[in-house]
Amino acid sequence: MKLKVISTGSIGNAYILDNGNEALLIECGVNIMDIKKALNFDFSKVVGCLVTHEHNDHAKSINEVMKLGIDVYASGGTFAKTGHSIKSHKQNEIVSKQNFRIGNFKIMAFDVQHDAAEPLGFLIDHADCGKTLFLTDTNYCKYTFPGLNNIIIEANFSKEIIDRKFGADSGKEFLRNRILRSHFSLDNCKDMLKANDLTAVNNIVLIHLSDSNSNEKQFVKEVYDLTGKNVTAAVKGLHIDFHKTPF
Ligand SMILES: [Zn+2]
Numbered sequence: 643m644k645l646k647v648i649s650t651g652s653i654g655n656a657y658i659l660d661n662g663n664e665a666l667l668i669e670c671g672v673n674i675m676d677i678k679k680a681l682n683f684d685f686s687k688v689v690g691c692l693v694t695h696e697h698n699d700h701a702k703s704i705n706e707v708m709k710l711g712i713d714v715y716a717s718g719g720t721f722a723k724t725g726h727s728i729k730s731h732k733q734n735e736i737v738s739k740q741n742f743r744i745g746n747f748k749i750m751a752f753d754v755q756h757d758a759a760e761p762l763g764f765l766i767d768h769a770d771c772g773k774t775l776f777l778t779d780t781n782y783c784k785y786t787f788p789g790l791n792n793i794i795i796e797a798n799f800s801k802e803i804i805d806r807k808f809g810a811d812s813g814k815e816f817l818r819n820r821i822l823r824s825h826f827s828l829d830n831c832k833d834m835l836k837a838n839d840l841t842a843v844n845n846i847v848l849i850h851l852s853d854s855n856s857n858e859k860q861f862v863k864e865v866y867d868l869t870g871k872n873v874t875a876a877v878k879g880l881h882i883d884f885h886k887t888p889f
């Protein structure tokens with residue numbers, strides 16, 4: 643299985659898990675042409691698209707994806723906020739703690755904390771990549787997940803940078819508070835990793851890094867120092883092997 647990063651961060655998020663036979667799209671917050679190109683215009687192997695929440699950087703092309711004939715899976719709140727009160731048969735409403743299957747991907751959705759209607763994270767299980775966690779746009783995760791093999795996790799900002807830029811006398815405390823309430827800081831990301839058993843983890847991929855409030859090298863180093871795992875900061879066009887076993 644390969645993880646392919648079409649785009650990451652507030653500019654837009656879209657990722658593909660692809661084993662050559664079947665592909666699962668995760669998020670569609672980019673122009674549809676970017677998704678089409680990443681799939682080499684072959685949509686037949688795409689089994690579905692997961693969407694965490696309605697913000698444009700995650701859900702921008704939700705309509706166009708359904709128009710390509712791809713089933714989209716998101717919460718009722720997410721569909722309502724993206725203007726899908728009229729049901730398309732490509733629209734699959736899911737709720738937290740629901741288990742469902744898309745092709746050979748077994749998925750469990752879970753609730754996260756974000757300034758959106760009904761945001762979700764996903765635990766994705768497939769014979770080729772094992773248990774893969776997808777967690778973004780949250781300031782906290784109340785769940786832990788046993789037996790993870792790969793982790794895709796937000797590391798949005800460094801609290802030090804935020805405090806320096808948006809501190810008490812900056813006049814930008816609103817912005818600071820919004821970021822703190824809605825996104826995973828590097829420290830929260832590290833706490834989340836510490837709370838989970840990482841024994842069987844092969845990859846940790848950091849996503850949704852803020853352009854101005856993060857430091858890619860420092861984030862990768864700190865997470866590597868903490869976990870000793872293969873840590874990668876996602877960038878547009880990254881392809882990385884996601885196996886269940888280390889080799
Ligand atoms: Zn976002």
Ligand SMILES: [Zn+2]
Nearest residue numbers: 695697756779
């Ligand atoms: Zn968001």
